[in-house]
Amino acid sequence: MSEVTADVLTLDVIRQQIHEYIQVNFLFDGDGARTLDDTAPLVEQDVVDATGVLEIVLFLEEAYGIHVNEEDLTPENLDAVDNIALFVWQRLANV
Numbered sequence: 568m569s570e571v572t573a574d575v576l577t578l579d580v581i582r583q584q585i586h587e588y589i590q591v592n593f594l595f596d597g598d599g600a601r602t603l604d605d606t607a608p609l610v611e612q613d614v615v616d617a618t619g620v621l622e623i624v625l626f627l628e629e630a631y632g633i634h635v636n637e638e639d640l641t642p643e644n645l646d647a648v649d650n651i652a653l654f655v656w657q658r659l660a661n662v
Contacts (some may be wrong), residue, residue: 577656578652581652581655581659582648582658584646585627586648588623588630589609589614589615589623592626593614593619595608603648605648606647606648607647608642609647609648620640623651624640627655631655631658634660642643
């Protein structure tokens, strides 16, 4: 995906894309038995560790053309799918 704007992507679309990325890259086990709760912290769900968070940040930067600053690396922004989606949507909207 090239650089996009918030006008093109709704919050729901961004949430779905991030959910799918995490499901495929961190939870894929062949049978699809594990589900991902978009509201719960990813670490508490045993989905990612600190390295996984960095992988997600790289995905966000590449997929959405945004830059995630060091001060952005907070649980409020990156601990759950819903928070990540809101962070990206706000960044794209330059909020």
